[in-house]
Amino acid sequence: MSVRFVLASASPARLKTLRGAGVEPEVIVSGVDEDNVTAESPGELARVLATLKARAVVAELTEHAAVLGCDSVLELDGEPFGKPGTPEIARERLRSMRGRTGVLHTGHCLIDTTSKRELRELESTTVRFADLTDEEIDAYVATGEPLVVAGSFTVDGLGGPFVTGIEGDYHNVVGVSLPLLRRMLAEVGISWPALWKSSPRVSYDETEAARYDDTRGGLARAQAAAEAVDSLLPKGGRVLELAVGTGIVGAELVARGNLVHGVDLSTAMLEHARIRLPGHVAAADAARLPIADRRCDAVVAVWLLHLLDDSEPVVAEVARILRPDGVFVTTTEKTDAGRYADGRGPNESRSQDALSHLVATAARHRLALDAATTFAGPRRTSGETPIYPVVRFRRT
Template sequence: MSVRLVLASASPARLQTLRSAGVEPEVIVSGVDEDNITAESPGELARLLATLKARAVVANLTDHGTVLGCDSVLEFDGVAYGKPGTPDVARERLRAMRGRTGVLHTGHCLIDTNAKQELRELESTKVFFADLTDAEIDAYVATGEPLVVAGSFTVDGLGGPFVTGVEGDYHNVVGLSLPLLRRMLAQVDIAWPELWKTTSTYTYDEDVAYSYDDTRGGLPRAQAAAAAVDSLLPKGGRVLELAVGTGIVGAELVALGNLVHGVDLSPAMLQHARLRLPGHVLAADAATLPVADRRCDAVVAIWLLHLLDDSEPVIAEVARVLRTDGVFITTTEKTDASRYADGRVPTDARSQDALSHLVATAARHGLVLDGATTFPGPTRNTGQTPLYTLTRFRRT
């Protein structure tokens, strides 16, 4: 019988850790609110949060599975540091931590519904921080990365050069201890190699993904799109890009100072996106996002909605994950841009990215039209250059 491993976490780093080890889990986000939960120690807090996440996902399963919940907390001077949330808090923490040592606790809770067992474990790893300058701290905080990770740092991302060493399991600092997970699985009679057999087999043509960028305007088009998106984005927030594709636009948004996570359905596309956005992309359907309610400051969809038969499920998900005053930025009227560039006459049939359709659909989900801009695409064989429209909706 195949193993159904469910990861009860939205963390791209945890998902990537499992994938790098040959495991393709199913991702279901728990939606547990971490802010109002306390425990007697930082380690116990990490274990409690992991348990609550796993139990919340199990409660909504419609079939048996093995659910893994994880949560990380940095202990520094006896205090539990989760996600800082604001630049000022992140800056203050990094200044306190520089040149010193903390302990990264990751709680693990494994619930196997077939065996009817719940296992709760904690892995702790010492982390040694570099003696950062104020300028380095300010630059790091400006990237947005430390705002959304436990302890205000990463070891597998932009913060890697600021960690001089670890004592213990490196993967635990990323967010999930593979050796501990292997031992926990053995207690419910699941051998680690069995998980390799459950890795999904994909059939998407890799050749299409390999040539995708070059056949669609390449870097110049991506840079033009990213600059236009950036002009409409709030600064310093978490950006989720739907249909991230090869990550070419997302990487340009990062270069402009944004913290970007991406989702896509195509594993072949994601192979390329992981090189451009390491640890920040995962496989997911834009209509069923593995993100808790009200967690994103911005959602971006470039050349997606015109491909859909029905854009409303995606817009409903966007509204669900956006914070109040968060923004949804999407290309609109792409079909018409292509028609005009090809010298064709618009038909009466309207695409799912038609602005009139989107305004009405967005309004049903608490999104209001809030701004727009344009950017040029690559010049076509006809000598005409399509002008793409970006439209911004704000969550009320």
Template sequence: MSPRFVLASASPARLKTLRGAGIEPEVIVSGVDEDNVTAENPGELARLLATLKARAVVAGLTDHATVLGCDSVLEFDGVAYGKPGTPDVARDRWRMMRGRTGVLHTGHCLIDTTSKQEIRELASTTVYFADLTDEEIDAYVATGEPLVVAGAFTVDGLGGPFVTAVEGDYHNVVGLSLPLLRRMLREVDVTWPELWNTGKPFTYDESVASTYDETRGGPARAEAAARAADVLLPKGGRVLELAVGTGIVGAELVALGHLVHGVDLSTAMLQHAKVRLPGHVAAADASLLPVADRRCDAVVAVWLLHLLDDSEPVIAEVARVLRTDGVFVTTTEKSEAGRYADGRVPDDTRSQDALSHLAATAARYGLVLDGATTFPGPVRNTGDAPTYPLVRFRRI
């Protein structure tokens, strides 16, 4: 059995880095007030903040775990710079940084409660910044990204083109050093392969639900999806959303004038959805809906079918609950949109949301394809954003 590994950080970039390396950590946010912590130099500040985060999470545990706390600061001329917080501060920061070199420090603190060991380390990477124009700075600040990241920049997001080079560990600039973490884990007798989630079933538990929105494009992507769905939905109708998740898309549909009810298998995700859609969500399997025949004006499934081993039972259930002339609006080709954006080849094993498959399956249940649109996803490491197709089937 894999050891319990906890990430004491709300950073989507750190979570994404670990996931990309095969580790699915449990996420527990520390709640440490970073603004009121000082140290003798920027590197020590990063290490101290990481330690405080890890210790705060450990204090709240009821069983053993290996806990990683991280914090990053950018050093310029001996001064530590964290998250700017406001556009004016971010703008001034970039005017200072452009054409110059800084050092990104990331503090790491690993606490293993079983062995009662605490290991504190610091990784530092030199970052070379492009000589941005005022117009480029204004445009970047307007995106909002530099306001919420240490040093007011990213290398894995919109800020990537503005970093000309790094000396040291690239992952450290993103938020944590994977090679350093591997060495720290070995000191507490945990090997990297032990933490790989290969073969473990993925579950949408609270560790996923607590960071789901921010790691999946946040409100911007949810609003884009809802506006696209709104184009294909009957105006002001009653909508049943399958795999409602945290309710982030459903809430946007409500804001556009729809009455939304949602179902999901994950109780952890539903706890978040209940806040956004109070009284309108329930635990249910999309292939066994607690809805009588012909009761729904519309059914929506955003980012669901690509996760299934077999999408036909869900499509059959959708056809059962839709009224005549009711519509089913769903994303399609999601896996391939993301893979192409990342420069990867198609995956033949994930075809349950392929349009050809959906159209053929839907036709067997009296659903005909009669509309489509697209919406943009978040920018990927390549600098491009995938475009997600959204299609409409009508019940005849």
């Protein structure tokens, strides 16, 4: 019997771990605000957060599924260390951790809607950290990786050389204990091999993702787009790219000094994006972002809004997560972009990214148009050079 298995987590590391074990989950991000949750101990905090994530996703389902929620918390001196969020906090935490031993707790909550059972478990692994130098800490923080992971470190990424040993389940440190998950699944009547037969649900197939860059202007257009977008971004802040795709534009923004995180609904696209933006991409719906209010300095959308039937839910989410004075930078007038090349105006009633429509929609969510630019795409076989408009809205 086919099992619908859902991972209620945006963590690329958890997804990679499950895939490495032959499981292809459907990813649905819960949107739980982790910062506003407290518990009596770091371990219990991890278990509570995992439970909240799983329950939030189950509440949205219309079909039966086995839903796994996970959350990790590092315990040091009895205090919980989650995701630091800022370079300053990450730097401070890494200095306090160096040469010491901590405990990485990962809470697991499995809800099987068929059997109507909810299991809540905790796996804890002891982690020993190297005695990092200040230079190593500064260099690691500059990569951006420790800002978005529990405890400010990874064992399977750039932080691996800074972990001198572990006592317990390695995969638990990455984010999900496979032996524990196997036992939990067995309790609700699901065998581990049954998950090997589950099929992923993706927006683009692997063939489309593999040829996407070459059929969309390749690196030249990505570099031109990134240069235009970068000119409208605040310097030194965190940037979230919606519909990050293969990460080709995001990587160019990173090369220009931006700290970029990306989200996309397509599992196939994210496979490519993880190579360009390791540790900084996640599966998420742009209309339901797993980010707390007022957390982002800038949000970027390159060739997204014209694909939507209704752009307002995305614009509303952008306004929600932007800090005061934060900016939303997006391409506009996508299919009419060539009209700009010969001086004609856009068809204002055409699309969800039509400028007049976008300005009115943004205004309803306290976003005001305050800057614009354009960039040129590669010359077409007809001899025409397409011009693409980019606009900036500021949170008021």
